[in-house]
Amino acid sequence: MHEIGLSAKNLYVSYNDKPAVKNVSLDFASKQVTALIGPSGCGKSTFLRSLNRMNDTIPGAKVTGEIWIGDENINSPKTDVVSLRQKIGMVWQRPNPFHKSIYENIAFGPRYHGIKNKKKLDEIVEESLKKAALWNETKDRLHTSALALSGGQQQRLCIARSIAVKPSIILMDEPASALDPVSTAKIEELITELKQEYCIIIVTHNMQQAARISEKTAFFLMGDLVEYDSTDKMFTDPQKKQTSDYISGRFG
Amino acid sequence: MAQSKQHESKPHLVEEWVGKVYTALCILFLVVTIFSMVYFVASKGLTTFFKDKVNVIDLLTGIKWNPGGDPPLFGALPFIFGSFSTSILAAVIAAPLAFCAAVFMIEIAPKFGRKYLQPVIELLAGIPSVVYGFVGLSVIVPLFRDIFPGQGIGIAAGALVLSVMILPTITTIATDALASLPSGLKEGSYALGSTRWQTIYRIVLPTMLPALMTGVVLGIARAFGEALAVQMVIGNAPHIPGSLFESTSTLTSAITLSMGNTVMGSTHNNALWSLALILMTMTFVFVFIVRWLERRSKI
Amino acid sequence: MMKAKTVDKIATAVIISVAAFIVILLAGLLGYILVRGLGHVSVDFLTSPPETISEGGGIGPQLFNSLFLLFLTMIITVPLGLGAGIYMSEYAKPGRVTDFIRLLVEVLSSFPSIVVGLFGLLVLVNMFGLGFSLFAGALALTVFNLPLMVRITEQGLKSVPREQKEAGLALGLSKWKTITSIMMPIAIPVILTGTILASGRVFGEAAALLFTAGMSSPRLDFSDWNPLSPFSPLNPFRPAETLAVHIWKINSEGLAPDAAEIAAGASAVLIITVLLFNLVARWLGRLIHRKFTASK
Numbered sequence: 001m002h003e004i005g006l007s008a009k010n011l012y013v014s015y016n017d018k019p020a021v022k023n024v025s026l027d028f029a030s031k032q033v034t035a036l037i038g039p040s041g042c043g044k045s046t047f048l049r050s051l052n053r054m055n056d057t058i059p060g061a062k063v064t065g066e067i068w069i070g071d072e073n074i075n076s077p078k079t080d081v082v083s084l085r086q087k088i089g090m091v092w093q094r095p096n097p098f099h100k101s102i103y104e105n106i107a108f109g110p111r112y113h114g115i116k117n118k119k120k121l122d123e124i125v126e127e128s129l130k131k132a133a134l135w136n137e138t139k140d141r142l143h144t145s146a147l148a149l150s151g152g153q154q155q156r157l158c159i160a161r162s163i164a165v166k167p168s169i170i171l172m173d174e175p176a177s178a179l180d181p182v183s184t185a186k187i188e189e190l191i192t193e194l195k196q197e198y199c200i201i202i203v204t205h206n207m208q209q210a211a212r213i214s215e216k217t218a219f220f221l222m223g224d225l226v227e228y229d230s231t232d233k234m235f236t237d238p239q240k241k242q243t244s245d246y247i248s249g250r251f252g
Numbered sequence: 253m254a255q256s257k258q259h260e261s262k263p264h265l266v267e268e269w270v271g272k273v274y275t276a277l278c279i280l281f282l283v284v285t286i287f288s289m290v291y292f293v294a295s296k297g298l299t300t301f302f303k304d305k306v307n308v309i310d311l312l313t314g315i316k317w318n319p320g321g322d323p324p325l326f327g328a329l330p331f332i333f334g335s336f337s338t339s340i341l342a343a344v345i346a347a348p349l350a351f352c353a354a355v356f357m358i359e360i361a362p363k364f365g366r367k368y369l370q371p372v373i374e375l376l377a378g379i380p381s382v383v384y385g386f387v388g389l390s391v392i393v394p395l396f397r398d399i400f401p402g403q404g405i406g407i408a409a410g411a412l413v414l415s416v417m418i419l420p421t422i423t424t425i426a427t428d429a430l431a432s433l434p435s436g437l438k439e440g441s442y443a444l445g446s447t448r449w450q451t452i453y454r455i456v457l458p459t460m461l462p463a464l465m466t467g468v469v470l471g472i473a474r475a476f477g478e479a480l481a482v483q484m485v486i487g488n489a490p491h492i493p494g495s496l497f498e499s500t501s502t503l504t505s506a507i508t509l510s511m512g513n514t515v516m517g518s519t520h521n522n523a524l525w526s527l528a529l530i531l532m533t534m535t536f537v538f539v540f541i542v543r544w545l546e547r548r549s550k551i
Numbered sequence: 552m553m554k555a556k557t558v559d560k561i562a563t564a565v566i567i568s569v570a571a572f573i574v575i576l577l578a579g580l581l582g583y584i585l586v587r588g589l590g591h592v593s594v595d596f597l598t599s600p601p602e603t604i605s606e607g608g609g610i611g612p613q614l615f616n617s618l619f620l621l622f623l624t625m626i627i628t629v630p631l632g633l634g635a636g637i638y639m640s641e642y643a644k645p646g647r648v649t650d651f652i653r654l655l656v657e658v659l660s661s662f663p664s665i666v667v668g669l670f671g672l673l674v675l676v677n678m679f680g681l682g683f684s685l686f687a688g689a690l691a692l693t694v695f696n697l698p699l700m701v702r703i704t705e706q707g708l709k710s711v712p713r714e715q716k717e718a719g720l721a722l723g724l725s726k727w728k729t730i731t732s733i734m735m736p737i738a739i740p741v742i743l744t745g746t747i748l749a750s751g752r753v754f755g756e757a758a759a760l761l762f763t764a765g766m767s768s769p770r771l772d773f774s775d776w777n778p779l780s781p782f783s784p785l786n787p788f789r790p791a792e793t794l795a796v797h798i799w800k801i802n803s804e805g806l807a808p809d810a811a812e813i814a815a816g817a818s819a820v821l822i823i824t825v826l827l828f829n830l831v832a833r834w835l836g837r838l839i840h841r842k843f844t845a846s847k
Contacts, residue, residue, distance in 0.1 A: 278631050
């Protein structure tokens with residue numbers, strides 16, 4: 001049994017008093033990939049964005065309930081959100097590298113968090129890029145603009161950027177949905193590599209992807225958590241009718 | 253995560269605080285400036301009534317402005333009339349032109365419009381008002397002098413100069429309104445076999461009318477507050493003119509001309525501040541009309 | 552049906568002629584000013600001081616004053632405007648207070664510039680004892696220009712994709728760091744272009760300056776660059792007549808026999824400068840745009 005990396009208890013999210021996530025409790029194991037699936041608008045992305053308090057930045061969003069990392073409830077007004085976010089990496093649907101060089105994209109975070117030593121930073125950049133399987137393609141052009149990379153490369157750069165500040169959890173919001181099949185395969189491969197170290201929570205609308213990469217799957221519908229089980233079980237023997245309907249492609 | 257907890261949590265909190273305080277101070281400066289502006293202009297402008305015992309009604313409706321006379325007369329109606337007539341006339345000239353320019357840019361030749369007409373309009377907006385005044389003085393005034401009776405100066409010349417100056421304001425807003433019309437609206441009309449003009453006249457114009465009115469009010473507001481260009485071509489005689497081609501004054505031109513020549517605190521000087529107060533009050537009125545129109549065009 | 556088509560043709564013709572008329576109007580305006588003015592513009596005209604009653608005066612000090620005043624104004628306006636714009640775009644919480652501040656900014660942006668000038672006369676020149684000075688003028692122009700600068704900054708920040716901001720925050724950067732290091736660099740093209748256009752507006756403004764920077768200049772000693780000495784061009788506490796104010800003054804009370812030519816020449820210089828600002832803003836906007844899109 002894996003230890004718990006993050007756990008949500010009775011989480012409610014609403015936008016301008018319209019409920020988006022209703023009373024969801026979920027435990028996420030570290031060193032595992034958990035997939036959140038469901039039709040669009042079911043609240044899976046909203047749920048994900050609550051976990052690193054990103055919904056704080058949206059006017060009208062309200063999150064109640066508890067989110068535990070270790071022995072700290074991070075969904076409390078007392079939480080230092082800035083320090084918290086350093087522990088939780090995030091990857092978005094569309095690659096969003098900073099308008100800076102490849103090197104700067106990665107070094108920016110660690111430098112901000114206090115690592116000024118050039119050699120140390122070089123090491124972090126190399127290590128992060130290697131982990132993201134991007135080192136060989138970029139080592140000769142580290143100081144060129146990150147925007148010149150291809151979409152798939154940019155997305156891997158974004159993953160490298162987030163692991164450079166040494167988080168323990170990585171949130172991914174449909175990280176491959178804007179990419180071509182080859183790049184998607186690379187990202188999936190990368191995710192399988194990364195789960196040896198991180199607790200990965202990934203939102204995806206692609207059920208094959210969920211089946212390929214995740215250990216556990218949670219199915220959301222209209223803001224409710226319908227079913228949460230091991231991925232194998234979910235895709236072969238779902239307990240609820242809605243889940244089997246969705247998985248067999250009857251709606252969504 | 254290399255550092256200990258108390259080290260990593262402090263600097264960013266300070267930084268956050270600095271940013272918040274700095275930006276809040278900037279906005280505070282802005283707010284304080286606006287309030288003090290309103291306060292100072294209002295208190296100065298009201299002195300005329302409270303300290304110098306000039307009657308408000310006399311000032312607003314009196315038609316004789318003779319601060320040096322005995323008794324001194326402070327009838328500001330000629331200036332008020334001059335300001336309103338020039339700015340409204342300017343809008344009457346500019347609005348149809350702006351409407352046509354907007355229709356041209358969105359409906360008739362979008363490519364050409366964006367590439368050539370748009371920059372032209374922006375450049376018109378960028379020309380300084382003294383240059384407009386100079387051209388008005390050296391082209392329009394002599395031209396009017398030749399064609400019409402009188403000296404060429406007056407409301408007509410002022411309104412013409414102002415109309416060019418506010419053309420960009422109205423055009424920009426009309427263009428934005430036209431561009432944001434749902435395309436289904438027009439297509440439905442075309443599908444019924446209407447011509448382009450019928451569509452514009454029956455469907456487009458009524459829908460964008462509130463926005464066009466917003467542009468017109470903003471244009472009038474700008475014309476109302478414009479000082480130097482008008483002052484150069486209006487003639488500056490302090491009475492209500494008998495024709496469009498006779499010398500007259502506006503609120504701004506009266507202030508511009510006399511403020512430097514009067515002593516601070518004198519009744520004459522205070523009366524000029526009252527004119528400024530009227531200008532400021534009208535600014536509020538214009539802003540509220542614009543807000544009201546914007547609310548209506550949203551529905 | 553025939554009739555509707557005829558009306559349509561006429562209407563289209565009218566609209567096209569109006570558009571053409573506007574283009575010709577601008578061309579005529581520029582042409583007139585340049586043709587009348589450029590003949591008078593020479594190095595001597597641009598560098599020599601004006602004459603009050605005799606021929607051959609120049610606009611040297613006025614040109615310098617305009618540029619120096621623009622510089623002073625922007626040095627004050629830019630940090631204030633950026634700060635206020637960042638506040639409105641990133642820190643202000645939606646609600647009554649923010650709406651009210653927005654209303655105030657809108658009101659300020661519609662204040663006639665002459666009223667801003669009068670406020671400057673009362674508060675800056677008299678109350679603060681700055682006298683007719685470049686500094687008072689720069690502050691008045693700051694007030695006049697701040698709302699625009701706030702709007703430009705807001706527009707610039709709005710143009711930054713949301714994901715960029717979130718990426719910064721998700722890395723554990725503070726909000727302020729995210730704004731200054733991640734969002735600002737992306738917003739800069741918009742802000743820069745807007746600022747240059749605003750500079751053009753400042754450069755041509757006269758009404759707000761009549762009673763703040765004043766309508767006269769001391770005899771400037773262009774060999775004295777000590778900002779504290781009274782005849783130094785760099786002294787920010789001396790009165791300074793700008794180019795735009797000069798044009799107004801010689802048109803209304805110019806005594807020199809060649810006043811009309813000087814006004815034309817000065818107008819041409821003013822127009823060319825403003826055009827230059829416009830062109831630079833446009834060119835810079837395009838250049839930066841291309842740089843961003845080509846590297847994508």
